[in-house]
Amino acid sequence: MHKPEIMSPAGYWPQLHAAIEAGADAVYFGLTHFTARAKVGFTLDELPEVMRTLHRRGVKGYVTFNTLVFDHELRTAARTLAAIAAAGADAIIVQDLGIAALAHQIVPDLPIHGSTQMSITSAEGVAFAARYGVSRVVLARELSLAEVAAIRSRSPIELEIFVHGALCVSYSGQCFSSEAWGGRSANRGQCAQACRLPYELIVDGKPRPLGAARYLLSPGDLAAIDDMTTIARLGVSALKIEGRYKDAEYVAITTNAYRRALDAVWAGLPSDLTVADRLYLEQVYSRGLGPHFLRGTNHQAVVEGRAPRHRGLLMGRVVRVRADAIIIIPERGREAAPLKPGDGVVFDAADWRSPEEPEEGGRIFTVEPVGDGLLAIRFAKGAINPRRIRAGDLLWRTSDPQTERIARPFVQAAAPARRQPVRVTALVRAGAPLELHWSLIAQPSLTVTVQSPTPLTTAQNRPLDETTLREQLGRLGDTPYQLTELNAVIEGNPFVPVSLLNQLRRQATAALAELQGRPPAMNILDPEQVLDTMLAAVAPSAPPDTAQIHLLIRSPDQLEAAIALQPASITLDYLDLEGLKPAVTRVRAAGIAVRVAAPRVLKPEDERVARFLRKLNVPLLVRSTGLLDRLRDDPTVELTGDFSLNAANILTADLLLRSGLQRLTLTHDLNAEQIAHLAERIGGSRLEAIVYHHLPVFHTEHCVFCRFLSTGTSYKDCGRPCERHHVALRDTHGRAHPVIADVGCRNTVFGAEAQEASKYLDRWRAAGIAHYRLEFVHETAAQITAVTEAFRAYLQEEIDAAELGRRWRQSAPQGVTEGSFFVPANYQYIPLM
Template identity: 85%
Template sequence: MRKPEIMSPAGYWPQLYAAIEAGADAVYFGLTHFTARAKVGFTRSELPDVMKTLHRRGVKGYVTFNTLVFDHEIRAAANALAEIAAAGADAIIVQDLGIAALAHRIAPDLPIHGSTQMSITSAEGVELAARYGVSRVVLARELSLAEVAAIRARSPIELEIFVHGALCVSYSGQCFSSEAWGGRSANRGQCAQACRLPYEMIVDGEHRPLGAARYLLSPGDLAAIDDMATIARLGVSALKIEGRYKDAEYVAITTNAYRRALDAAWAGLPSDLTGADRLHLEQVYSRGLGPHFLRGTNHQAVVEGRAPRHRGLLMGRVVQVRSDAIIITPEPGREAAPLKPGDGVVFDAADWRSPEEPEEGGRIVAVEPVGDGRLAIRFMKGVINPRRIRVGDLLWRTSDPQTERIARPFVQPAAPVRRQPVRVHVQASAGTALEMRWTLIDQPALSVVVRSETSLTTAQNRPLDEATLRDQLSRLGDTPYILSELSAVIEGNPFVPVSLLNQLRRQATTQLAELQSQPPALTILNPDQVVDEALAAVEPTAPSATPHLHLLVRSPEQLAAAIALRPDSITLDYLDLEGLKPALAQIRDAGIPARIAAPRVLKPEDERIVRFLRKLQTPLLVRSTGLLELLRDDPTVALTGDFSLNAANVLTADLLLKLGLQRLTPTHDLNAEQIAHLAERIGGSRIEVIAYHHLPVFHTEHCVFCRFLSNGTSYKDCGRPCERHHVALRDTNGREHPVIADVGCRNTVFGAEAQEASKYLDRWRAAGIGHYRLEFVHESAAQVTAISEAFRAYLHNTISAAELGRRLRQCSPQGVTEGSFFVPANYQYIPLQ
């Protein structure tokens, strides 16, 4: 078992330097393209300097390449991957499975890390990624430490987990809210953070007031600092701190805290972090810190819901409002970092004020005790409006100059804070040259030898001794090294001038730094040739001559309507596993082909679900790579890959189809024209498009049913309100987005408006697409019938696409939209050559 890496984020140079000085073993960062944080990153021309800077300090550099890649970008992506390898990157972090396979062929020696955007939650998902050259997987943040340990026990490659920073409410790689509501794909680095907006909860058609908890989908931030003793021995290879959008102070404070905590845990010692250290960790950035899913499921703790942004430290509650001061009762436990002049604070009035209203706050100019432990907080005149502050409001400290001062040595160091230990061996004999070998203790393969140009003479007065060597060679000043071990063979009383020792010391450290900065010798194949070979290996099938209509239903009422319609197949996506058996029997009795929609997430404890689905001996709609890996060699189960496998290009689609899928649904990140082109390249008979559905905007481990309709912490004690209530989340535009729980008690929030493809169906049929799926969420039986009959009429050429669109607008409950199908007027298809 090796000590895990501390892995820190770097949006740009200031954060990168802070991570180095604060003790990171590795830094991850993006370039200005193909990265999940599109607003920050280095240019490709800066990359060699970035890698040299990191390697001279003994730090690894991982380049994030963690977005889905479109067909027209494949060649550019391949050339970028070759350039990243040549620059000396220690690894790339990849989301797109097809691009991972391509990278492994271009640079077979370059380590590939599977991004958390791959949505991997099981050992089977790890195994599938490893099949395509991935050497490390970043596991989903929704796993507990026990689940991580179970995966570790069966994993053939390295694992990495997040230990600190912001949580997404949706599984990474499974969020389509930005795509649905803004045309910006989270899988393409353009997350619009719709989860951080306020929502109202609608229960069985009625508004359910929730007090201050109006940010229903905004989780707190992860902090695993108190679990480091367990994590250190878990067997994972890296501990990741989130935050490529955060500033250098955040990177410095968090990196230093986790460095110290891990070092102590690894040595079997208690942590030396003080109460003040922990408060500063929360102060620098937090929405409320906690271990959250790492300690198991507790839906009451993940989302507090008062605010979506940085709160810092809760410092007290308002007990009196005066015209010249605000009186608060301090929060217990803040004695190590009390309120003081210069602190920035905000008054949290979520109990009574609208989320759209600005909050009161500003810099404190005075803090005075007023008896009974209370404090008077004063501001410059005009900074706050006391009439907008009420008794009971919470006071948060959002910024603390003291925290900034603690970060400063790492952010603006006068000399390197973090130094690499070196071993120096000296050979000094009268009549021969003075020779020194300098070796990095942490990287013993890196060693340099320096020698004097002339032979040493015999000393008349003060011959060289080890004390003199240690004194002179330890003067490493602004170099990134520290003398840790010194050995010497001194013979014949040699005389060595101090100036010579200094000269050789400077030569050695310069050469050592240069040696460290050299990129490794990697095999890098011609990227264009590799792309040509990969494309030539794609085996397209013939277009489909006959259109087929498939219906997906989620309730008995919808099922009855679907059976009466007699489509080409019916897919069941049910909350209750036991309810599948009688529903399946009804479909079979009607002589209609049936399918079961599998869960989108497969965790170690979900094996019972897989066993149950296998016993049904029914074709499956596969939604996770873990389940695909489990079933790919099973000839008794017919498999269709769903949108959640995130096939965005021909290489990924071909890879997935060759794993045993009969058909594949492209990712929702593709617009209608891109779907058509993918079908033309891969074969229309192997593409199944969703022509009507409510886009699944969030897929989350967090359960709003448990959190807001029970006092329970998980499915074990929540009373299963999901089986008794219909829930929707109403946004600030008045749209009500349905929420449904799956068999794993995970929630999917669906878009209120139905997304339909009538405008593009003629194009799809011309591209040879033959399989069309309609998915229903909260539609009535009558609506299922009307919508399906309209599509059937179109597919049988009895109505036009325009008429189909008109009918859909009449019968869809909250209206229709093109959604992710939308093709901009200025869109131009760039052929993949």
């Protein structure tokens, strides 16, 4: 078992330097393109200097290449991958499976890490990624430590887990809210954070008051610092701190805390982290810290719902408001970091104030005790409006000058705060040149030798001794090194001037830094030739099919209407597993092909679900690479890949189709024209296009039903409100987005409006697409019938696409939208040459 890396984020140079000084083993960062944090990053021209900076300090650098890549970008992506390797990157972090395969072909020696956006939650998912060159997988943040241990026991490659920072409410890689509502793809680095907006809970058609809980999809932040003893022994390779949008102070404080905690545990020592250290972790940035999913499921703990942004530390509650001061009762446990002048605070009035109203707050001018344990806090004249503050409001400290002082040694280090231990072997003989062999203890293969230009003479008065030698060689000043071990052979009473020792020390440290900064030798193949070879190997297009309608329904109430329509197939996407068997029998009896939709997430404990699905002996709609890996070599089961496999380019589509899929639905990150072009390249009969559905905007482990309609913590004690109630989340625009739970109690929030492709159907048919799916969420039998019959009339050329669109607008419960199908007016197709 190896000691895991502490892995820190860097948006740019200040954060990178802070991570180095605070003790990171590795830093991850993006370039200005192909990165999931599009607002920050280094240019490709800066990358060689970034890697030299890191390597000279003994720190690894991992480049995030973690977006889905479109066809017209493949050639640029191939060249960029080669340049990243040439710059000396220690690994790339990749979401797109096709890009992983491409990178592995271009640079076989470059480690590839599968991003958490691959949505991997099982050992099978890890194995699938490993097939395409991935050497480490960043597991989904929704796994418990026990589940991580189970995956680790069966994993053929390294694993990495998040230990600190913001949580997405949706499984990473499975969020389409930004795409649906803003035309900005989260899988392309443009997350709009719709999860941080206020929503109203609608239960069975009526609003459900929730008091201060307004932000129903905004999780607290992850903190695993108190679980380090367990985490250190899991056998994972890296502990990841989230935060490429965070400032250098955040990077410094979090990195240093986890560095110290891990080092103590690994050495078998008690942690030296104080109460104040833990408070400053929360102070520097948090929405409220907790272990959340790492300790198992507790739906009452993940989303508190009062606020969506940084809160810092809860410092107290307002007791009364005076004309000259606000009187608060302090929060217990804050004695190590009390309120003081200069602190920035905010008054949390979520109990009574609208989410749209700005909060009251400012910097404290004075703090003084007023008896009975109460404090009076005052602000500069005009800094706050006391009329907007009420008794009962919570007081949060959002900024603290003391936090800045704690971070300063790492953020503004005059000399390296973190040094690398070195070993020096000295051969000091009168009559021979002085030889010094310098090597890094952590990397013994990195060794430099320096020697005096002339032989040493014999000392007349003061020959060199080991004490003097150690003292002079240990004066490493502003270098990143620390003399830890000296092995000296001193013979013949040699005379060595101090100036010579200083000169050789400077030569050695400069040579050692230069050696460390060199990029490792890698075999980099011609990226364009590799890409051309892979494109040439794409399976040839299959002959075109006749147009077919496939329906997907989500409740037994919709089944009879679907059967009556006699489509080519019916896909059952049910909450209740047991309800599937009679439904399968019913569809088969009607002479219709039946298919069952698998869950998007299968964890180690979901083995029974996978076995059940296999025993149904029906075709499956596969939504995870873990299930695909399990079934890929089974010729008895027919598999269709769903959108959640995130195929955005021809390489990934071909890779997935070669993995046992009969057909594939492309990711919702593609617009309608991109779908058409990819169909023309790979063969329209190999694709299944969704032409009418409610976009699944969030897919989350957090259960809205359990959190807000029960007092339970999981399916074991929640009372299963998902089986009795229809729930929707109404946004500030008045749209009610349906929420449905799956067999694993995970929730999917669907877009209120139906996304429909009527405007693009003529184009899709010309591109050879013949398999079309209509998906229903909360539609009635009459609406299902109207939507399907209109589409059938279009396929039979009884109506045109414009009339189809008009009929769908009439049938959809909350209207329709182009959503992710939308093609901008300035869109230009760039062919993949």
